[in-house]
Amino acid sequence: MKIAILPGDGIGPEIVTEAVKVLNALGETFEMESAPVGGAGYEASGHPLPEATLKLAKDADAVLFGAVGDWKYDTLERPLRPEQAILGLRKNLGLFGNLRPAILYPELAGASTLKPEVVSGLDILIVRELTGDIYFGQPRGVRECPDGPFKGQREGFDTMRYAEGEIRRIAHVAFQAAQKRGKRLTSVDKANVLETFQFWKDIVTDVHKEYPDVALDHMYVDNAAMQLVRAPKKFDVIVTGNMFGDILSDAAAMLTGSIGMLPSASLDANNKGLYEPSHGSAPDIAGKGIANPLATILSAAMMLRYSLNKTEQADRIEAAVKQVLAQGLRTADIYEAGTTKVGTEEMGNAVVKAL
Amino acid sequence: MKIAILPGDGIGPEIVTEAVKVLNALGETFEMESAPVGGAGYEASGHPLPEATLKLAKDADAVLFGAVGDWKYDTLERPLRPEQAILGLRKNLGLFGNLRPAILYPELAGASTLKPEVVSGLDILIVRELTGDIYFGQPRGVRECPDGPFKGQREGFDTMRYAEGEIRRIAHVAFQAAQKRGKRLTSVDKANVLETFQFWKDIVTDVHKEYPDVALDHMYVDNAAMQLVRAPKKFDVIVTGNMFGDILSDAAAMLTGSIGMLPSASLDANNKGLYEPSHGSAPDIAGKGIANPLATILSAAMMLRYSLNKTEQADRIEAAVKQVLAQGLRTADIYEAGTTKVGTEEMGNAVVKAL
Ligand SMILES: CC(C)[C@H](C(=O)O)[C@@H](O)C(=O)O
Ligand SMILES: CC(C)[C@H](C(=O)O)[C@@H](O)C(=O)O
Numbered sequence: 072m073k074i075a076i077l078p079g080d081g082i083g084p085e086i087v088t089e090a091v092k093v094l095n096a097l098g099e100t101f102e103m104e105s106a107p108v109g110g111a112g113y114e115a116s117g118h119p120l121p122e123a124t125l126k127l128a129k130d131a132d133a134v135l136f137g138a139v140g141d142w143k144y145d146t147l148e149r150p151l152r153p154e155q156a157i158l159g160l161r162k163n164l165g166l167f168g169n170l171r172p173a174i175l176y177p178e179l180a181g182a183s184t185l186k187p188e189v190v191s192g193l194d195i196l197i198v199r200e201l202t203g204d205i206y207f208g209q210p211r212g213v214r215e216c217p218d219g220p221f222k223g224q225r226e227g228f229d230t231m232r233y234a235e236g237e238i239r240r241i242a243h244v245a246f247q248a249a250q251k252r253g254k255r256l257t258s259v260d261k262a263n264v265l266e267t268f269q270f271w272k273d274i275v276t277d278v279h280k281e282y283p284d285v286a287l288d289h290m291y292v293d294n295a296a297m298q299l300v301r302a303p304k305k306f307d308v309i310v311t312g313n314m315f316g317d318i319l320s321d322a323a324a325m326l327t328g329s330i331g332m333l334p335s336a337s338l339d340a341n342n343k344g345l346y347e348p349s350h351g352s353a354p355d356i357a358g359k360g361i362a363n364p365l366a367t368i369l370s371a372a373m374m375l376r377y378s379l380n381k382t383e384q385a386d387r388i389e390a391a392v393k394q395v396l397a398q399g400l401r402t403a404d405i406y407e408a409g410t411t412k413v414g415t416e417e418m419g420n421a422v423v424k425a426l
Numbered sequence: 427m428k429i430a431i432l433p434g435d436g437i438g439p440e441i442v443t444e445a446v447k448v449l450n451a452l453g454e455t456f457e458m459e460s461a462p463v464g465g466a467g468y469e470a471s472g473h474p475l476p477e478a479t480l481k482l483a484k485d486a487d488a489v490l491f492g493a494v495g496d497w498k499y500d501t502l503e504r505p506l507r508p509e510q511a512i513l514g515l516r517k518n519l520g521l522f523g524n525l526r527p528a529i530l531y532p533e534l535a536g537a538s539t540l541k542p543e544v545v546s547g548l549d550i551l552i553v554r555e556l557t558g559d560i561y562f563g564q565p566r567g568v569r570e571c572p573d574g575p576f577k578g579q580r581e582g583f584d585t586m587r588y589a590e591g592e593i594r595r596i597a598h599v600a601f602q603a604a605q606k607r608g609k610r611l612t613s614v615d616k617a618n619v620l621e622t623f624q625f626w627k628d629i630v631t632d633v634h635k636e637y638p639d640v641a642l643d644h645m646y647v648d649n650a651a652m653q654l655v656r657a658p659k660k661f662d663v664i665v666t667g668n669m670f671g672d673i674l675s676d677a678a679a680m681l682t683g684s685i686g687m688l689p690s691a692s693l694d695a696n697n698k699g700l701y702e703p704s705h706g707s708a709p710d711i712a713g714k715g716i717a718n719p720l721a722t723i724l725s726a727a728m729m730l731r732y733s734l735n736k737t738e739q740a741d742r743i744e745a746a747v748k749q750v751l752a753q754g755l756r757t758a759d760i761y762e763a764g765t766t767k768v769g770t771e772e773m774g775n776a777v778v779k780a781l
Contacts, residue, residue, distance in 0.1 A: 186540065206619055293672045
């Protein structure tokens, strides 16, 4: 089994190193090959997603991704900026199904800015469509405004769009995920304003007929943003489009107060996937050895579960992470008085030991 | 001075009655005229925004709006649903500048789901553009997918767009609001993905040259959703587009835990405005006399301040509201042990008395 390792920028290399260490400690044989991506890709060959990196990712059974981005690339033109690598990988690999769990580990309840009774035991899954919507819709650009009171001025524009098949396949992913959990699915839309999301709502309602055991409800995106703050534990699985999913999954992650703990998976139609922590590249702490590697280690566990069919090994890693938390080990981002502060490498070593 | 009174549906009529009572207690003469809107408009004349209602609103100096919507209209086709009234009023009256304060009154700090230290003293202002963006952009609809892997299938689509002049005028509103407050403005965009919002960012940056006394920063919408949960007090004024503003302003409102307290103003280029509570029509509690009228009463205060140039009277209402809170009076939505629970009418009467 071949895994493409794309460490990226900022803290990416440090945290990926620890995840690779954990994978190597499982007693399995994985073929792993690394390549530069993001700012590192740009430095190496003038493009955030070098051709060789894309080929490596395409040929692999799964991709383990660190993080991309650094302020020093802010002045590059958009197609050369680091985040284009992640958009390019999603599109080129057809990774339409993004799974983002927001879980609050009981030991870390204090890290949340929300009251413990509101978030303790939080366990929701956001299923975000990842290759459609206004992220990729054409036409887009800056043009002369064709009509209305601002006619003749410059205007920026983009196209939101979802085809029936795109909505169906992400709905199936979400219903099936709900079947394996609490059997409740909330589809988030803005059907009261957008044609795209009235259509979305209609198709999701239709797909629901195939999953009578799952309770489906529909919620407007503005209300969903409120309910995530008001009573997040009422959700089980949330499914939504690329743009709304971007916003809501980050809000949900932050509810836990420990975004350094949250993994993610981005899957294609055959469960090949790209796995990455939900947090970013944090260039401000890069190289200091203090970043939390657990989100990346848990991403590796998701990879074993979804793409490599090694459920038992995934379980082992997740249990090991719980164990180091129970031992009181904490990186700086989740440190509280009374626990033991450790660095990136120590945390990785502790997980290996717990295995 | 002529005020159009549009009570609407659900709790709309009850809460507007109290706000009108408060206006009448100021000792000023206002000409007020009511008309049905939303579901009530549909019942009265087959359309959520009857022509006579629109004319009344156009001819008035300001509009006091309750709330619209009820489940019983969910099965109507979209153009007839209650919320179309509010979209129609915004567009027809040119109400492009939406001001939504998110304030946490010290007495109500316990109502928030966030920890007191994270939200107590919260006072942020969201400036949301209200007549552009994907809310109104053409073309939109359901069509045959013209290209790509889903070619030939049906697809829903919408157009996001912002012309230069639209961005400039809302940026001016936001910079001027920031000048009167903490002199810090955060412009929220998604410039890393959307052409519309790269353009937005460029124009806001340009307008900033006219306001050197205001500190401007730019933040991606997903990060803004996180920072609102993580450290909301770091914000002063936030400016953003219609769609992102819809989501973020509701999230910000919910941070306070007391959305029944939050007013809003929607202004045109000449400070004519529509004023409404930030909460909805709450059909589940309509007619029970338990709804919180304070958001509507505070909306009337905003109306006096922004459209009717009666700052002193606005101050008086706001002081009266603070006084009833200090007296311990609470409607059910903000009730806590140790305070006095009152109904809609009693709360309105208490504000009148405090004047
Ligand atoms: C970096 C950016 C393009 C990306 C997105 O918007 O999808 C990120 O925010 C994410 O959620 O993975
Ligand atoms: C009712 C709906 C169309 C409206 C909007 O999306 O603008 C509402 O959510 C609001 O924020 O006033």
